Amino acid sequence: MGIKGFLTKLVTGGSQDTYSRTRGTEGYVRLETEADFAAGLNAPERYxxxxxxxxxxxxxxxxxxxxxxxxxxxxxxxxxxxxxxxxxxxxxxxxxxxxxxxxxxxxxxxxxxxxxxxxxxxxxxxxxxxxxxxxxxxxxxx
The missing domain is CATH 3.30.110.150 (SepF-like protein)
Structure with a gap:
């Protein structure tokens, strides 16, 4: 996905979870998605x-x-x-x-x-x- 696709998703409010790459992931850094963030909010309780x-x-x-x-x-x-x-x-x-x-x-x-x-x-x-x-x-x- 190019910068145009990224900006379109950003402006239209597309979920980051729907992002995918058709090329290999070599050289890319994985960014936290909304699902990753939400999973952190549901972390086990601490006492x-x-x-x-x-x-x-x-x-x-x-x-x-x-x-x-x-x-x-x-x-x-x-x-x-x-x-x-x-x-x-x-x-x-x-x-x-x-x-x-x-x-x-x-x-x-x-x-x-x-x-x-x-x-x-x-x-x-x-x-x-x-x-x-x-x-x-x-x-x-x-």
Missing amino acids: VSVYKLRGFSDVDGCTGQLSEGNIVLLDIKPLADRSMTELKHAIDEIKEICVSMGADIAGLGENHLILTPPNVKILRAKGDGFESTMKRIRSQMA
Whole structure:
């Protein structure tokens, strides 16, 4: 289809879905069509899950939610009150899983972490977040 056909379709409101090429597709870049855009609007629902980290066994549940594309708010206080050593191991495991799947993790205050799936990134203020939370945990263990 030449430029004339393209402009005719554009002016007459022809759907982009009806576009076709009779020549090979070599050298062409595929553009998003109306159907592609609509499919994006019908993407699966995402949720914000809230978890309490009571033990190392809770790691699988919160990272499972993360792998499904959900955001996880993790309360680490129950495990921090019980065992700082187990908390450190659990957080190290969660961090390793997040890194392996391209997810993001950050501290929210002293007792909470937020885990986001690969398509959601966390904007951080300098000096805040996950690393400062881990420093606090390590200093309490000493």
